[in-house]
Amino acid sequence: MKTANGLKTNTQRQWFLYSSISEALSSASSSKQLSKVHALIITSGLNQSVFFSGRLISKYAHFRDPLSSLTVFDQVALKTNVYQWNSIIRALTHNGLFSKALEYYTTMCKMKVLPDKYTFPSVINACAGLFDFEMSNVVHERAFEMGFESDLYIGNALIDMYARFGHLDKARMVFDEMPLRDVISWNSLISGYSANGHWEEALEMYHRLRLIGLVLDSYTISSVLPACGGLVAVTEGQTIHGLLEKIGINADVIVSNGLLSMYFKFDRLKDARRVFDEMVVTDSVSWNTVICGYSQLELYEESVKLFMEMVDKFTPDLLSLTSVLRACGHLRDLEFGKFVHDYIKRTGCVCDTTANNILIDMYAKCGDLLASREVFDGMKSCDTVSWNSLIKGYFKSGSLDEGMKLFKMMKIDLKPDFVSYVMLLSLYTQLSDINQGKVIHCDITKLGFDSDIVVSNALIGMYTKCGQVDDSLKVFENMKGRDVVTWNTIIASCVHLEDFNLGLKMINRMRMEGLMPDVATLLVILPMCSSIAAKLQGKEIHGSVFKLGFEAEVSIGNALVEMYSKCGNLKHSLQVFENMKNKDVVTWTALISAYGMYGDGKKALGAFSEMEASGIRPDHVAFIAIIFACSHSGLVQEGLKYFNRMKNDYNIEPRIEHYACVVDLLSRSKRLTEAEEFIHSMPLKPDASIWGALLSACRASGDIEIAERASKRITELNSYDVGYYVLVSNVYAALGKWDQVRMIRKSIKTRGLKKDPGCSWMEIQKKFYVFGTGEKFFEQFEEVNKLLGILSDLIAKEGYIADLRYVLHDVEDDEKRDMLCGHSERLAIAFGLLNTKPGTPLQVMKNLRVCGDCHTVTKYISQITQREILVRDANRFHLFKDGNCSCGDHW
DNA sequence: CTAGGGTTAG
Numbered sequence: 001m002k003t004a005n006g007l008k009t010n011t012q013r014q015w016f017l018y019s020s021i022s023e024a025l026s027s028a029s030s031s032k033q034l035s036k037v038h039a040l041i042i043t044s045g046l047n048q049s050v051f052f053s054g055r056l057i058s059k060y061a062h063f064r065d066p067l068s069s070l071t072v073f074d075q076v077a078l079k080t081n082v083y084q085w086n087s088i089i090r091a092l093t094h095n096g097l098f099s100k101a102l103e104y105y106t107t108m109c110k111m112k113v114l115p116d117k118y119t120f121p122s123v124i125n126a127c128a129g130l131f132d133f134e135m136s137n138v139v140h141e142r143a144f145e146m147g148f149e150s151d152l153y154i155g156n157a158l159i160d161m162y163a164r165f166g167h168l169d170k171a172r173m174v175f176d177e178m179p180l181r182d183v184i185s186w187n188s189l190i191s192g193y194s195a196n197g198h199w200e201e202a203l204e205m206y207h208r209l210r211l212i213g214l215v216l217d218s219y220t221i222s223s224v225l226p227a228c229g230g231l232v233a234v235t236e237g238q239t240i241h242g243l244l245e246k247i248g249i250n251a252d253v254i255v256s257n258g259l260l261s262m263y264f265k266f267d268r269l270k271d272a273r274r275v276f277d278e279m280v281v282t283d284s285v286s287w288n289t290v291i292c293g294y295s296q297l298e299l300y301e302e303s304v305k306l307f308m309e310m311v312d313k314f315t316p317d318l319l320s321l322t323s324v325l326r327a328c329g330h331l332r333d334l335e336f337g338k339f340v341h342d343y344i345k346r347t348g349c350v351c352d353t354t355a356n357n358i359l360i361d362m363y364a365k366c367g368d369l370l371a372s373r374e375v376f377d378g379m380k381s382c383d384t385v386s387w388n389s390l391i392k393g394y395f396k397s398g399s400l401d402e403g404m405k406l407f408k409m410m411k412i413d414l415k416p417d418f419v420s421y422v423m424l425l426s427l428y429t430q431l432s433d434i435n436q437g438k439v440i441h442c443d444i445t446k447l448g449f450d451s452d453i454v455v456s457n458a459l460i461g462m463y464t465k466c467g468q469v470d471d472s473l474k475v476f477e478n479m480k481g482r483d484v485v486t487w488n489t490i491i492a493s494c495v496h497l498e499d500f501n502l503g504l505k506m507i508n509r510m511r512m513e514g515l516m517p518d519v520a521t522l523l524v525i526l527p528m529c530s531s532i533a534a535k536l537q538g539k540e541i542h543g544s545v546f547k548l549g550f551e552a553e554v555s556i557g558n559a560l561v562e563m564y565s566k567c568g569n570l571k572h573s574l575q576v577f578e579n580m581k582n583k584d585v586v587t588w589t590a591l592i593s594a595y596g597m598y599g600d601g602k603k604a605l606g607a608f609s610e611m612e613a614s615g616i617r618p619d620h621v622a623f624i625a626i627i628f629a630c631s632h633s634g635l636v637q638e639g640l641k642y643f644n645r646m647k648n649d650y651n652i653e654p655r656i657e658h659y660a661c662v663v664d665l666l667s668r669s670k671r672l673t674e675a676e677e678f679i680h681s682m683p684l685k686p687d688a689s690i691w692g693a694l695l696s697a698c699r700a701s702g703d704i705e706i707a708e709r710a711s712k713r714i715t716e717l718n719s720y721d722v723g724y725y726v727l728v729s730n731v732y733a734a735l736g737k738w739d740q741v742r743m744i745r746k747s748i749k750t751r752g753l754k755k756d757p758g759c760s761w762m763e764i765q766k767k768f769y770v771f772g773t774g775e776k777f778f779e780q781f782e783e784v785n786k787l788l789g790i791l792s793d794l795i796a797k798e799g800y801i802a803d804l805r806y807v808l809h810d811v812e813d814d815e816k817r818d819m820l821c822g823h824s825e826r827l828a829i830a831f832g833l834l835n836t837k838p839g840t841p842l843q844v845m846k847n848l849r850v851c852g853d854c855h856t857v858t859k860y861i862s863q864i865t866q867r868e869i870l871v872r873d874a875n876r877f878h879l880f881k882d883g884n885c886s887c888g889d890h891w
Numbered sequence: 892c893t894a895g896g897g898t899t900a901g
Contacts (some may be wrong), residue, residue, distance in 0.1 A: 256892085287892085293892095319893055320893090358896095383895095383898080389895090392896070425897095429898095436901060458897080485900095491899090518900095520900045523901070555900075
């Protein structure tokens with residue numbers, strides 16, 4: 001400029017000024033620099049220039065300074081130029097000031113400035129941002145009237161707007177009618193479908209786009225990845241992942257974030273982790289996605305660890321904070337949860353409804369309901385999730401009344417949703433409250449929530465738990481769609497009903513409907529095999545565990561250990577145990593129980609010590625198992641030692657089950673007086689299980705006085721468990737007190753209870769044979785009866801005398817002898833002897849305890865037939881061999 | 892491109 005002065009004409013000088021200002025405008029890289037240029041424009045008297053003011057407005061908008069944009073616009077006197085209007089409307093829209101943008105558009109129209117094709121995209125964006133349907137219609141019509149219906153940019157904006165409104169049909173219509181489309185048109189539609197959960201359509205459009213051969217960009221990919229995730233389209237997702245390398249957009253943060261999210265939706269931790277580790281640049285979204293993903297996979301500790309790592313690099317935002325809060329809830333880490341909450345408050349971060357809901361849930365899960373309530377009460381607007389979370393918290397902490405009170409309050413504020421009802425059903429399931437459950441079922445039907453799968457699943461579960469399996473089946477059959485949980489629940493119902501045939505049928509139906517069993521399915525089926533000792537089915541399921549890839553699941557391993565041991569195959573059980581890489585307290589408990597059932601108390605004790613040495617803390621179930629094992633091996637001192645250890649070493653308060661185990665331990669070893677003293681010294685009120693344990697032992701040892709006292713106590717307790725009445729009745733029968741027997745039978749009837757009929761069963765060459773007590777209608781009945789007669793004579797010669805106390809009916813002694821011969825386990829054993837080759841070991845299962853007389857008889861039979869006979873009764877295994885039993889008479 | 896409450900199993 002120095003040298004130019006004087007040499008140039010005015011016009012030349014003017015041109016020079018224009019071009020240098022123009023250049024300065026272009027190169028300004030901040031709002032501050034821009035305001036300097038702005039000042040220069042004003043001093044040069046060029047602020048009315050249409051050319052500069054428009055560019056200033058846009059440039060200010062670019063630097064997120066819409067106020068300066070407005071200042072420039074307001075200083076422009078000449079407001080008839082559409083370029084100025086377009087600039088300001090675009091500037092406002094760009095900065096999210098949508099209503100202001102629409103205001104300016106309206107003013108523009110009032111001032112009779114005719115919009116052009118550049119006006120509409122911004123105005124449409126503003127309508128989209130405001131969700132202003134009315135205005136959107138007006139604007140769309142106007143653009144159409146002005147003949148812009150085939151404009152690419154307007155079309156793209158319209159697609160985007162309708163997609164945001166969720167009006168995918170309209171978006172699709174605009175798209176279909178466009179004569180010319182670019183990749184943005186496709187992206188807008190695909191992302192619209194994706195964002196609204198129309199995943200199939202999103203993928204379909206993506207495929208069409210691929211066919212056309214238009215070049216994709218990172219936006220296309222980040223729109224289609226959620227669709228793959230949503231559909232769990234693993235192969236598709238991997239193909240797209242592979243494609244990224246080829247088209248060279250694999251380094252894009254947004255794309256990588258999409259991949260991360262997708263792999264987490266596939267539950268593919270390894271793939272997600274690989275994407276994350278290979279990312280050169282990460283942003284807070286990447287970290288949030290990973291933290292959240294770990295949380296969803298229930299890897300909460302990892303999730304918190306990642307959060308800690310993230311904090312070094314990025315300031316955590318609301319999403320990171322809530323993700324880690326969620327983990328705190330699951331980890332029951334109240335302290336850290338509080339710390340994060342404090343951090344949120346300290347940094348002035350404003351929680352939205354979702355974040356507050358997570359806080360409510362976190363505090364509720366940690367049992368701090370006061371804090372939950374405080375968050376709830378401080379919320380400006382609550383939704384159903386807020387209410388549900390709080391109510392669930394009260395239910396879980398046992399404050400049922402408070403929870404119900406809140407539920408009633410909730411109904412005044414807003415409508416409970418299906419989750420609220422699922423929660424109520426779950427509550428009544430736990431309480432086994434069929435009456436309240438039925439009331440809720442009525443409400444559910446009225447409100448139409450019964451069409452929801454989850455609700456139906458909860459209903460099935462509720463009816464099953466309350467023993468109304470018929471109603472479970474009714475709900476089940478009426479369902480239109482069923483998911484894995486439905487099948488798991490209904491199979492569990494069959495197990496509950498002990499209708500194993502129906503259970504197996506259901507498993508087949510599940511297969512027919514094409515549903516793959518999940519871990520929970522196997523966790524339902526395996527115990528079913530355990531309880532009926534279905535060795536072969538159990539083995540088959542063990543095979544499918546590998547096929548389904550569940551072999552690393554600890555819970556599956558635990559169920560297998562139990563299955564093999566309960567099916568009489570201790571060897572396989574131990575094998576599974578040894579092969580398990582990860583063992584938890586349940587695994588060890590299964591092993592201890594297995595040894596206990598086989599009467600190997602020493603090995604059970606060894607296993608318990610090994611468990612402790614491996615650093616696993618026994619829980620109350622482990623103590624039940626070890627005391628049970630001691631009891632069944634006559635290890636009284638050891639049993640008592642462990643009973644004391646649970647409180648002293650592990651601070652576990654003994655429950656009624658533990659006291660029952662100790663009573664069993666003492667009385668099984670004929671220390672009845674001690675057992676009775678123990679009952680009187682216990683801090684809990686003895687229930688039927690306690691007196692029952694004492695009474696069963698009295699029956700075996702014949703202590704009349706204690707038996708009568710225990711019987712009286714049980715009768716007083718008015719238990720609804722039929723087993724105890726039967727026990728009492730059996731004791732009176734053994735004593736010959738038939739009047740009492742009749743009285744007990746009557747009270748069983750008046751209570752509407754039904755006696756569990758005794759039965760035994762065995763598997764011979766893949767077929768199950770079931771024998772009821774005194775049953776006469778089975779094949780080979782004559783032969784079985786004849787064999788039992790021969791055996792009776794043979795064992796009598798060996799010194800056997802029938803123990804008639806085990807006959808529960810008031811009949812003549814001869815008839816009593818016959819009745820003993822009709823005991824189901826004897827029928828099964830005789831049947832087994834007849835139908836297997838000499839020397840073959842027999843295995844018999846029985847649903848109740850083996851009676852004393854059968855126990856003696858089986859010992860004799862094992863000797864004279866030279867057979868190993870393995871009998872599983874309700875409690876344990878008895879291995880009869882050469883006239884002895886493995887239980888050492890501690891049964 | 893990232894977030895919340897619910898059902899089965901133990």
